[in-house]
Amino acid sequence: MARKPVRRRPSTKRRTQARNDGILLFGLIVAAGIVLLLTLIWLFHHLLLLLGLLTAALVTAVLVVRGKAAAARREHEAQTAQLRHIGAFLTMNPKDFEHALATLCRRDGCTKVTVVGGAGDLAADVLATTPTGQRILIQAKRYGPKTLVGSQDVQKVNGTYRDVHRCDLALVVTTSSFTKAAAAFCTQVGIRAIDQRALALWAEGTAAPPWN
Secondary structure, eight states: OOOOOOOOOOOHHHHHHHHHHHHHHHHHHHHHHHHHHHHHHHHHHHHHHHHHHHHHHHHHHHHHHHHHHHHHHHHHHHHHHHTTSHHHHHTOOHHHHHHHHHHHHHHTTOEEEEEOOSTTOTTOSEEEEOTTSOEEEEEEEOOOTTOOBOHHHHHHHHHHTTTTTOOSEEEEEESSOBOHHHHHHHHHHTOEEEOHHHHHHHHHTSSOOTTO
């Protein structure tokens, strides 16, 4: 009968080594868990800090934008209030007169208002779009009481406002008045001639805007 092989019991040294290896592995797992936990805690706290900084920056930006908008609105209201009297227009230089007319356009609901007056403006000082969608051209004539807008001035406007500037309507606005020939030409071709009296009514708000 064959004899069964004798199973040798692990030596004490090997058992000790295996136990030490197990303890080391457990220690490594615990250490890794602690590191992971500390990392998550660090990220959580810094994420809150980052979110706090972003929130503060957003609130600051909103307050700055609102402040600028409010300041711009107050400035616009102050400018509009000053322009309710014809005397303000009579003391302006030509460039300020153009910007004042642009302000009146914005006050009365126009959009895309642009001051384009200057050398080579081709008879356009202000371009705007009315609330009803009409594209208008304004030629500003800041003249003294003894200087009248003549026929050549309005003829230049008539020659450019449609074909060059693609506008539906043209206005010639002056702090003075028009010669009889210039007024007759405006009536003939449909240009709105706005003299000092009509400008005063427009500025005061007692008359409808001149494009109506």
